[in-house]
Amino acid sequence: MTVSLQSSSRINKLQLKNRLVLAPMQQHQGTPDGHATDYHIRHYGQRAADVGLVLIESTAVSSEGRLYQDDIGIYSDSHIKPLNQVVKAVHDKDARVFIQLSHGGRKSKLLPGERLLAPSALAFNDEYGLPFEANDEELERIIDAYRKAALRSREAGFDGIELHAAHGYLLHQFLSPISNRRNDAFGGSENRRLQFVLQVAIAVREAVGPDYPVQIRLSATDYNSAGLFPQQVADIFNKLEPLLDAVHVSSGGLTPERPLDVHPGYQIPYAAILKSTTALPVIAVGGIHTKALAERVIAEKLADFIAIGRPMLEDPDFARRLLSKQPLPIQSVT
Structure with missing residues (x-):
């Protein structure tokens, strides 16, 4: 059977109507205490109609882990009801929705009196400042914050959870030797x-x-010879695989260094490497903005789902137009 962008698929037991995913992107519209607003209901509801899965923006598991001071969070029971309204708006469009749980670690924006925590006392840059090396008690508290956030996510009605271990945030900071210089059980x-x-x-x-x-x-x-590289990340995922149902493959963010060449589909080879080592679904992202390229990735089994961010952010109808377009000349995958 030919598999295409329009084919249904599953993550765990959850049925998704197609293989198009709205990628998570910060909206900077949260209240000062981290609540979602009517903006989020409109934003995600408008973009849900033609995708199988919506990944909402990074949602903090604790106040000191917010990436920006206008982020949304799920570190209080009071966050549940506003997020449930977002879920309902997506479900009304016959799409499914995951919450992305995160902690910024050394890339957090703090309120007065909060502690900037990281695996090691190493700064991302001068803007964020020098973090404290998190002690065992603080690490246990963060783990518990993820547990409580997961429970609240289910209560809010989300269909699933994405753990944000990319882009230089706390979980990524623990994985990379650039940011983790600990000499205990966690480094x-x-x-x-x-x-x-x-x-x-x-x-x-x-x-x-x-x-x-x-x-x-x-x-x-990590775009740095001292950091993580694709095969190593595939090995890391294989060790986590018994606990997970899919992997969403991105790149960079641990340091200010950026890729030298950002072309259409530039992250597809990374997704393909992980795809070659796991039977679980793989989500590819990064400049996959034409139907021809997206269909090629799915048909050649380089990934199982295609996530698109900025074009859908700028145009609520982008997914509908992408799915309805006639095939375009195939772009190369490098």
């Missing part, structure tokens, strides 16, 4: 650097049960 070897992320994944899985979709977003490369 040193690749296996020890994995342990904090593993504990978070265990806590989330135990909170939601085996049939509730939980996936992870990973940066496949």
Whole structure:
């Protein structure tokens, strides 16, 4: 059977009507205390009609883990009801919706009196400042924050969870040797650097049960020879795989270094590497903005889903137009 962008598929037991995903992008419209607003209901509702899955923006598991001071969060029971309205708006368009749970670590924007925490006391840059190396008690508190956020996510009606372990945020910081210089159970070897992320994944899985979709977003490369590289990230995911249902493959963000060449589909090879090592669904993202390229990725089994961000952010009808277009000349995948 020919598989296309229009083909239905599953993540865990969740049926998705097609393989098009709205990628998570910060909207900077949260209230000062982290609540979603009518803006989020409109924004996600307008973009849900023609995608199989909506991934809402990074949602903080604790106040000191917000990426920006206008981020939304799920660190209080009061956050549940506004987020449930977002869920309902997406469901009304016959799409499914995951929440992306995150903690910014050394890339957090703090309120007065909050502590900037990271695996090690290493700054991202001068703008964020020098973080504290999180102690065992603080790490346990963050793991518990993920557990409680997972429970609230289910209560809010989300169809699944994405753990944000990419783009230089806390979980990514633990995985990379560039940002994790600890010499305890959470640092040193690749296996020890994995342990904090593993504990978070265990806590989330135990909170939601085996049939509730939980996936992870990973940066496949740090764009730095001292950092993570794609095959290593594939090995990391394989160790987490028993706890997860899919992987969303991105890149970079751990340091201010950026890729030298950003062309259409520039991250597809990273998704393909992970796809070659797992039977779980793989989501590709990064400049896949034409139907021809998206269909080629699916047909050649380089990935199972296509996530699109900025074009859908700028045009609520982009997904409808993409799906209805006649085939265009095939773009190269490099």
